[in-house]
Amino acid sequence: MEPEILELESFLPYRLYRLADAVSREFSRIYKERQGLTRPEWRTLSGLGQRGTMTATELGEQSAMHKTKVSRAVAELERRRWLTRTPDGNDRRVEHLTLTKAGLAAYREMVPLAKVFERELLARLSREERAAVVSGVAALEVALGGK
Amino acid sequence: MEPEILELESFLPYRLYRLADAVSREFSRIYKERQGLTRPEWRTLSGLGQRGTMTATELGEQSAMHKTKVSRAVAELERRRWLTRTPDGNDRRVEHLTLTKAGLAAYREMVPLAKVFERELLARLSREERAAVVSGVAALEVALGGK
DNA sequence: CCAAATTTGTTTCATTTGTAACCATTGAAA
């Protein structure tokens, strides 16, 4: 029996990871240089900008972050006065998070940059390749259960 | 002008990252539980198992790891006596890394598990979806320059 | 031949991360 070999360069988990790492790294330069944000902070800003108001738990679900990451990102954005916490009327454990004017301004500044980034990334692909990426990613999301 | 919003759930960098994270996390359970390896250690084992012998720099290039990760992973595998270093004859800065019997045995144990993992992941997709994933990933790799 | 620049790999230090413990509050069960 021949010795079985795994070709790392063709191994899907590795390829996906490297891809995501490269893209994420490139994009992070934008919010890092522009706003001095970490990835959890960017996701928090982005989530609240998109949805308006969320609790920490909801934020974690929406942006796939562990609750400690959420907690720390929220604390930092609060320190910058980019968001405020409003206690829930019924459940005193819960706080509703909302961006302040300043937070919203930062969000509004980031949105077009994010869109351009994505557009330029996809622009490097042919129409068919773009379609493959989109449906491939969607299919994997479904396959991985949850969302 | 309406306020521009970014839908995080549709944003490619986020989706890619979340996907890779989920897949990688799931797969890491295998080499973590089975061999007590970290990801850099797994990649080192995998790279050397596949190629036979490499220098640290080559390892870093093949497996997309920062040189400090390589350095630490190699040190740990050496501590376990899973690999040995052989000084290069011409350049005394360079060491050639090779798996020992024990390292090779661990590698051989992992290869089928990795293949099964990948196969089962792809098995959750239809033929067309698999094709989309494969060509989408390949296209993005090319688009991101390098490899 | 020599000084400066480059390369290989390790180490140090600060930051980020994850796990687990934790506190406070709420809900459910008895």
Add this chain to the structure above:
DNA sequence: TTTCAATGGTTACAAATGAAACAAATTTGG
């Protein structure tokens, strides 16, 4: 009620990471 489990969120501690400084060897350019 009173207790016990579950939930929202923070914190403490240990491990993983990245940037930068580093030592040693090599290459390059006068």
